[in-house]
Amino acid sequence: MKLFEFESKKILQKYGIAIPRGHVATNPDQAETIAKELGRPVVLKSQVLVSGRGKAGGILFADNAAEARRIASNLIGSTIKGSVVDSLLVEEKLDIQQQFYASVTIDRQSRRYIVLASSSGGVDIEEVARATPDKVLRHWIDPEVGFGEETATEMVRRISDVDKGAVSKFTSLIVTLHKVTMEYDAELVELNPLARTRTGELVAADARMIIDDNALFRHPEFEGRSQQRIEDTAREAEARRYNLSYVDLSGDIGIIGNGAGLVMATMDLVHHFGGRAANFLDIGGGAQTETIKRGLMTVMSKPEVRAVLVNILGGITRCDVVAEGIVQGLVEAEIKKPIAVRLMGTNEEEGARILRRAGIHVYPDMETAAREVLRL
Amino acid sequence: MRSIVDEKSRILVQGITGNEGKFHTEAMLSFGTKVVAGVTPGKGGQEVHGVPVFDTVSQAVSEKGANTSIVFVPARFAPKAVNEAIEAGIETIVVITELIPQKDSIEFIAMAEKKGVIIVGPNTPGIINVPQKAKVGIMPNHIFKPGIVGIASRSGTLTYEIAWHISNAGLGQSTCVGIGGDAIVGLDFVKLLQMFRDDKETKGVVLVGEVGGKAEELAAHYIKETNYPKSVVAYIAGRSAPPEKRMGHAGAIVMGNVGTAQSKIDAFAVAGVPVAQKLSDITKLLNL
Numbered sequence: 001m002k003l004f005e006f007e008s009k010k011i012l013q014k015y016g017i018a019i020p021r022g023h024v025a026t027n028p029d030q031a032e033t034i035a036k037e038l039g040r041p042v043v044l045k046s047q048v049l050v051s052g053r054g055k056a057g058g059i060l061f062a063d064n065a066a067e068a069r070r071i072a073s074n075l076i077g078s079t080i081k082g083s084v085v086d087s088l089l090v091e092e093k094l095d096i097q098q099q100f101y102a103s104v105t106i107d108r109q110s111r112r113y114i115v116l117a118s119s120s121g122g123v124d125i126e127e128v129a130r131a132t133p134d135k136v137l138r139h140w141i142d143p144e145v146g147f148g149e150e151t152a153t154e155m156v157r158r159i160s161d162v163d164k165g166a167v168s169k170f171t172s173l174i175v176t177l178h179k180v181t182m183e184y185d186a187e188l189v190e191l192n193p194l195a196r197t198r199t200g201e202l203v204a205a206d207a208r209m210i211i212d213d214n215a216l217f218r219h220p221e222f223e224g225r226s227q228q229r230i231e232d233t234a235r236e237a238e239a240r241r242y243n244l245s246y247v248d249l250s251g252d253i254g255i256i257g258n259g260a261g262l263v264m265a266t267m268d269l270v271h272h273f274g275g276r277a278a279n280f281l282d283i284g285g286g287a288q289t290e291t292i293k294r295g296l297m298t299v300m301s302k303p304e305v306r307a308v309l310v311n312i313l314g315g316i317t318r319c320d321v322v323a324e325g326i327v328q329g330l331v332e333a334e335i336k337k338p339i340a341v342r343l344m345g346t347n348e349e350e351g352a353r354i355l356r357r358a359g360i361h362v363y364p365d366m367e368t369a370a371r372e373v374l375r376l
Numbered sequence: 377m378r379s380i381v382d383e384k385s386r387i388l389v390q391g392i393t394g395n396e397g398k399f400h401t402e403a404m405l406s407f408g409t410k411v412v413a414g415v416t417p418g419k420g421g422q423e424v425h426g427v428p429v430f431d432t433v434s435q436a437v438s439e440k441g442a443n444t445s446i447v448f449v450p451a452r453f454a455p456k457a458v459n460e461a462i463e464a465g466i467e468t469i470v471v472i473t474e475l476i477p478q479k480d481s482i483e484f485i486a487m488a489e490k491k492g493v494i495i496v497g498p499n500t501p502g503i504i505n506v507p508q509k510a511k512v513g514i515m516p517n518h519i520f521k522p523g524i525v526g527i528a529s530r531s532g533t534l535t536y537e538i539a540w541h542i543s544n545a546g547l548g549q550s551t552c553v554g555i556g557g558d559a560i561v562g563l564d565f566v567k568l569l570q571m572f573r574d575d576k577e578t579k580g581v582v583l584v585g586e587v588g589g590k591a592e593e594l595a596a597h598y599i600k601e602t603n604y605p606k607s608v609v610a611y612i613a614g615r616s617a618p619p620e621k622r623m624g625h626a627g628a629i630v631m632g633n634v635g636t637a638q639s640k641i642d643a644f645a646v647a648g649v650p651v652a653q654k655l656s657d658i659t660k661l662l663n664l
Contacts, residue, residue: 265655
């Protein structure tokens with residue numbers, strides 16, 4: 001689960017990391033008041049969960065409160081890379097002398113947390129790593145050893161042009177970042193840029209955090225957020241309430257299957273034959289009638305969906321249970337759309353019988369079903 | 377494959393008294409697997425389908441000689457169960473459980489590595505050695521036929537689908553391994569390719585990848601560097617998946633430029649590994 005910038009910064013502040021002074025505004029009046037209180041030039045940052053919001057026009061500067069108000073009235077309600085801006089973070093504009101980069105994230109291949117630090121902050125770090133790999137320092141953490149002051153100091157000393165006064169601050173900062181990562185079960189904690197101001201302070205000018213969805217049970221403080229996530233579409237959020245693994249896509253063929261890999265393969269097959277998937281729904285292993293019924297209704301409720309392809313390979317999942325769910329879903333769906341079903345595996349004969357009685361086409365293999373659904 | 381599971385493997389089921397544990401214990405037994413013990417704390421002394429249940433893993437190891445474990449314990453308690461199995465001297469641990477926090481997986485995989493224990497998964501359908509009748513997993517028995525093709529896959533159902541095509545083509549399977557759909561998994565493609573290389577039963581290998589991470593690129597690199605001696609065919613699921621969306625599996629997500637299907641397909645092209653467009657093309661591309 002991605003956190004908003006202001007949420008990430010609040011957490012970091014709790015751990016003693018300096019952040020710019022500022023507040024969240026949800027309307028132009030508030031933006032004006034905050035700017036007035038800060039009494040200096042401000043930055044207005046759209047609180048959306050997409051990356052690259054700066055380039056997309058989501059971050060703007062204002063010299064005074066009146067200008068802040070004007071900018072806020074333009075930004076609030078606008079759309080940045082597909083996300084509607086509900087709120088802005090209005091912060092003092094920092095007097096930045098130098099921009100650093102610092103993050104802790106998970107490296108899948110080495111199965112380790114990795115600390116990254118660089119004196120090239122404020123830009124795309126992947127690009128820096130590609131162009132000048134020696135500018136990005138990395139440390140892979142052995143979980144049994146952890147990440148302490150000593151390792152961090154050694155790391156910071158190797159970053160080019162960190163002046164002497166900043167070394168100890170930078171060191172304790174990355175140690176703290178690691179602590180936050182562990183205590184919040186974060187997949188990513190990233191400060192970019194990490195700003196050194198004229199007074200020599202290190203301030204988190206921007207902050208990103210992603211919390212591991214699987215660890216949310218250890219973090220009840222996010223409970224409201226985890227039920228209806230801002231990054232989900234309305235339909236994705238509804239599907240999540242029924243524990244369905246559902247993703248909205250941009251085409252017009254509804255795709256349902258059991259198992260993430262099989263559903264992806266089904267989606268790819270539809271593309272291969274010239275169609276486009278409207279959504280992705282994995283009913284999981286051992287799905288019950290109610291799950292399939294709900295799933296089918298969710299998929300069909302999307303106006304763009306022209307026809308639905310159901311691809312089931314039953315192992316734990318019983319084909320007769322799936323068939324029952326499809327029939328019930330079709331009965332209850334307000335708008336009925338053509339459907340092609342591929343059923344194979346446990347109790348497939350019984351499943352096929354149930355579907356045929358309801359007048360639904362059943363195909364023995366997924367290629368035929370995918371070709372057919374495009375003709376419906 | 378001797379190095380993972382074979383007819384000598386003595387299986388312990390952790391979480392045997394739960395619904396899944398019970399159901400799959402029966403299925404594993406009916407496949408011919410030697411399930412020798414189960415563990416559920418507090419339920420020692422019971423039996424599940426004739427298999428004795430113990431309170432602890434070390435009891436199951438000392439009394440029944442269990443050396444391979446399959447974990448059906450719910451996510452919150454699974455890390456503790458895996459740690460217990462590592463401590464008790466189990467050699468291979470198949471973690472079926474999904475939704476385990478990544479921090480926990482990182483910790484138990486690191487501990488396992490230090491002790492030379494193989495972790496398969498988490499979020500895996502398991503391993504099936506078809507000719508030797510050893511299934512440590514949840515795959516449907518009837519799809520698999522003894523034969524010569526090894527499968528290494530990030531997906532469960534997709535493995536079954538491909539196995540079905542291979543069975544229909546009359547080739548059958550040697551050992552099929554689900555490496556798991558999570559971002560953090562123990563056994564990976566490269567280690568599996570090393571095992572398949574030395575496995576006499578395996579004549580060709582199907583690598584079933586998907587978007588997210590770099591596991592396929594590393595496998596392609598390994599095949600090229602070692603001039604891999606067996607026929608390999610790859611399939612990548614999620615070629616039409618949009619970036620930044622998790623496609624069902626925790627690990628199936630394109631982040632920035634990392635984990636795209638194209639990068640994987642390109643890597644296999646460099647290694648001379650054919651990539652199947654459709655599942656039905658896989659058996660035709662295998663050069664056996």
